[in-house]
Amino acid sequence: MNFWQITLDLLGGFGLTALLFVLTLLFAIPLGLLLSFCSMSKYQPVKKITRVLIWIVRGIPLMLLVCMIYYLPGLLGTGTINIFDKMDRYFTALMGSSELLYYGSFVAVLIAFVINYACYFSEIFRGGIESVPQGQYEAGQVLGLTKGQIFSKIILKQVIKRILPPMSNEIITLVKDTALANVIAIPEIIKRAKDMAATQALTWPLFYTAVFYLLFVGFVTILLGYAEKRLSYFKA
Amino acid sequence: MFLEVRKLEKSFGGTSVLKGVDFTLEKGQVLSILGSSGSGKTTLLRCINALETADGGEIYVAGNKIFDAAHKDKLKNILNFGFVFQSFNLFPQYTAFENVTLAPILHIKDECKKQKKTKAERERLIREAEEKAKILLTKVGLADKMDSYPCQLSGGQQQRVSIARALALSPDVLCFDEPTSALDPEITGEVLKIIKELAAEDMTMIIVTHEMNFARDVSDKIIFMDNGVIAAEGSPEEIFGKNDNERLHSFLSSFYTGD
Numbered sequence: 001m002n003f004w005q006i007t008l009d010l011l012g013g014f015g016l017t018a019l020l021f022v023l024t025l026l027f028a029i030p031l032g033l034l035l036s037f038c039s040m041s042k043y044q045p046v047k048k049i050t051r052v053l054i055w056i057v058r059g060i061p062l063m064l065l066v067c068m069i070y071y072l073p074g075l076l077g078t079g080t081i082n083i084f085d086k087m088d089r090y091f092t093a094l095m096g097s098s099e100l101l102y103y104g105s106f107v108a109v110l111i112a113f114v115i116n117y118a119c120y121f122s123e124i125f126r127g128g129i130e131s132v133p134q135g136q137y138e139a140g141q142v143l144g145l146t147k148g149q150i151f152s153k154i155i156l157k158q159v160i161k162r163i164l165p166p167m168s169n170e171i172i173t174l175v176k177d178t179a180l181a182n183v184i185a186i187p188e189i190i191k192r193a194k195d196m197a198a199t200q201a202l203t204w205p206l207f208y209t210a211v212f213y214l215l216f217v218g219f220v221t222i223l224l225g226y227a228e229k230r231l232s233y234f235k236a
Numbered sequence: 237m238f239l240e241v242r243k244l245e246k247s248f249g250g251t252s253v254l255k256g257v258d259f260t261l262e263k264g265q266v267l268s269i270l271g272s273s274g275s276g277k278t279t280l281l282r283c284i285n286a287l288e289t290a291d292g293g294e295i296y297v298a299g300n301k302i303f304d305a306a307h308k309d310k311l312k313n314i315l316n317f318g319f320v321f322q323s324f325n326l327f328p329q330y331t332a333f334e335n336v337t338l339a340p341i342l343h344i345k346d347e348c349k350k351q352k353k354t355k356a357e358r359e360r361l362i363r364e365a366e367e368k369a370k371i372l373l374t375k376v377g378l379a380d381k382m383d384s385y386p387c388q389l390s391g392g393q394q395q396r397v398s399i400a401r402a403l404a405l406s407p408d409v410l411c412f413d414e415p416t417s418a419l420d421p422e423i424t425g426e427v428l429k430i431i432k433e434l435a436a437e438d439m440t441m442i443i444v445t446h447e448m449n450f451a452r453d454v455s456d457k458i459i460f461m462d463n464g465v466i467a468a469e470g471s472p473e474e475i476f477g478k479n480d481n482e483r484l485h486s487f488l489s490s491f492y493t494g495d
Contacts, residue, residue: 135325138287139398142319143339143405153338157329234328235387 013189014212017178024113032121057119070108084108105184128163158236168224238263245292253279255464264438268451271461277444318402318410324394326386332397333382336369372400392423412443
């Protein structure tokens, strides 16, 4: 294998990494917002159950969570590989027939990542929402705005401004956590590089993978910095 | 009677803060509420504005019942009132102009949707609201600050924006909760001047304040609250003149001797 073949092979693995990254963000942000509302709910059972869930998910290693989700159907007697295999086929069809997705475990990893990150995000969102002064809600209220209007027109933007720095941290961590997908044999970039080391005694591709991560994190950092700059016109 | 408050009661976790407050106010009058911290004056104002839900009592505006503690959920026409906060509470992400137009435009959009008005009609109403906002901001002396964000304005300027914001909804009664307490003594005057101008235009107002001289000048009626009840009530002359109310006497003398 020459340099370009290896680069292309690793790039294929990094495609999976990027896909996992994008889909996790896409699902974990709304789910995290929902969880943050639940964890602030006036209804004690909802609040307590949500907080226990967050404690459990944040309390166990993500690697373990990935394995647990993957083996859960088997433990429950539905056949591990089978159900995720079906979901993966369905998912692959949904995304257009790309062979990229057909590994039987991608959906399991995605579910684990979404649950894990939704819990972390929900705590960041809660912190952001609770740090907006009560006076902002009251000002909206005396102007006759509905709760929905107060949240969408007044609170949300202030929350986004406040949570951008901690969210940036989590998002960068997510880029690197995608490597955990290789514990259930998803051929993401590090898995591919490790395979090269094992089968062809090539170790430099493993070092080379760092370049992909650095470039991607650099790109994400620039994007988040741009977002922060866009919101720097006001103080909240 | 334009505004009538009957037997208003409120307690927080077993501590009774308002113990049956009654007062009335005529249209165009200015009412000041005085009293030491913890006397219940801010709670009274917040109950009238539905920021707190009173445990007992009724509120009428122009003969219509707008609040009844017995049917808390049914009556919520808080738009009869405008409210100016001690700490301004401007929306930081909007300019002065947008702070003033935000609520009117949202209300116009809601109304137009409900009444299925045409787009042209809606645009016309929005333009009217924007014109009104410009007039109000000019009136409070901020014609040149319309596009400034709250963080670019001084405290006095922010408070004047918040007065314009409250006026934009044409409230029947404008309420002030210690409007100058968060301001430097030097810029207190610019806010008080606006309130005086509003009083001269016969705006009906309720003002919770610690500015004694201002209250004496601007008010038609003064309420002195103590320990959750109205301890004294009357014209500025009656309150600041000779009277035999011991509690009021000690409150006022603490202001004038400065301890």
